Amino acid sequence: MPGPWGAALYDCRIAHVRTRPLRHAFQHRTYLWLVDLDRLPRLPAPLRPLARFQARDHLGDPAADLRRNLDGYLAEHGIDLRGGQVLMLAHARSLGHVFNPITVYWCHDAGGAPVCTVAEVHNTYRERHRYLLFPDAEGRAETAKTFYVSPFFPVDGGYRMVLPEPGEQLRLTVHLEREGGRALTATVHGARRAATPLGLLRAAGRHPLSTLVVSAHIRIQGLRLLARGLPVQPRPRRGACPATLPGQNGATRR
Template sequence: MSAPADGARPRTPALYSCAVHHVRRTPTRYALRHRTYLWLVDLDHLPVLPHALRPLGRFRARDHFTGRAPDLRAALDDFLAEHGIDLDGGQVVMLAHARSLGHVFNPLTLYWCHDRDGRPRCVVAEVHNTYGGRHAYLLHADANGTATADKAFYVSPFNPVDGRYHMRLPLPGERLRLSVRLDRPGSAPFTATVHGRRREASVPALLRLALRHPWSTLAVSAAIRFHGIRLYLRGLPVQPRPGHRSSESTT
């Protein structure tokens, strides 16, 4: 697991104004782009907004992992314990959408995990699909934040549950630069990138972003469905969806 992209430890909480790009190369070439914003937070020191603004940013354990843990830190620690990892109270930094105006949808939530001495231990990539399913990948990234994982979760209705992800997930600094590529036999059908710039998690910054991207997480899930319909109308075949709601894997 790497240090932040600019070499400094991240200051939390922070906001990132982001551009998200998806490119599908086969069997039909298709690209989309949308803008949103993400939070970078310390799981032990989650931000609490002024009362009137709390509907714009809430972090709840029920929105992640099994949804049954008392808080987010406990949810992450439970997941790690299942894989024999104890951070001994070390810092965990999460990049995610917050629940906003009663809605949340996180296609990808990232957790950078450190031990008590501040050494990187692992990255957890938690994926949500639009069918209500969740899946967490335990990743052991190299010094550049690069990791690989066998695909084990149904995300797009146009890709079966096979192939291998190649991810570059450096811990964000002043810049956010993430990429995920799905390779399948004979092709590289899908690449996603997220690029963003850090902003202080101040009330004015949050209000500007919330006004610029109202109902941000609802817009993300609606856009996924809209583009899925367009691909279907272009004749892209739909792959059967297995009966799978939540699980986790190790890489």
């Protein structure tokens, strides 16, 4: 990846389109990092408040490191990358705050071949969940929904995801399919920039307090949906997951 830190920055436009039971759409702009878990950026001291990559901000042991936690999760599913590269797309902790609605990990074996993709989803209740995916050559994969995200959707249906590994362009799509049809589409589109001191300063200047703004934006949209009369769905107890969809097991190969 370009840049002295072996990482990339993506200037992104994130869009959500809800189509059922009512139509509601919004978008916002932000920036995301693409980093190698074995080569996390080492920023000079004055810039460190703008970007920290810490295990406590993701699933796993907060006292371990990101790579070890991901390898442990994969081992639970019988997967050993044998030291192969893992790329992570995420917000960094910036000025003491971080919120990642979705973090994506692209996992390769020692020869560089893709093995799997992990989508780690965070909700606004400080809960987190991982989906293990085996995408096809275009990055397409399906999985049952087993985690409460939006308070306006129950935990049912399934996701159709398109998560190709980023290059010059970043293009991710997540569709939520429920009985009766597609209920939600979320997209992330972005253009790659080298992660350099000047590049980071520019991104932080264009999107100040970026992750805090993302959190606030989600809550504002929730209030708008409440004002439109959309009912809140009860949040399941932790560990209470619905049955998987027919033909799905949460880690579907295509």
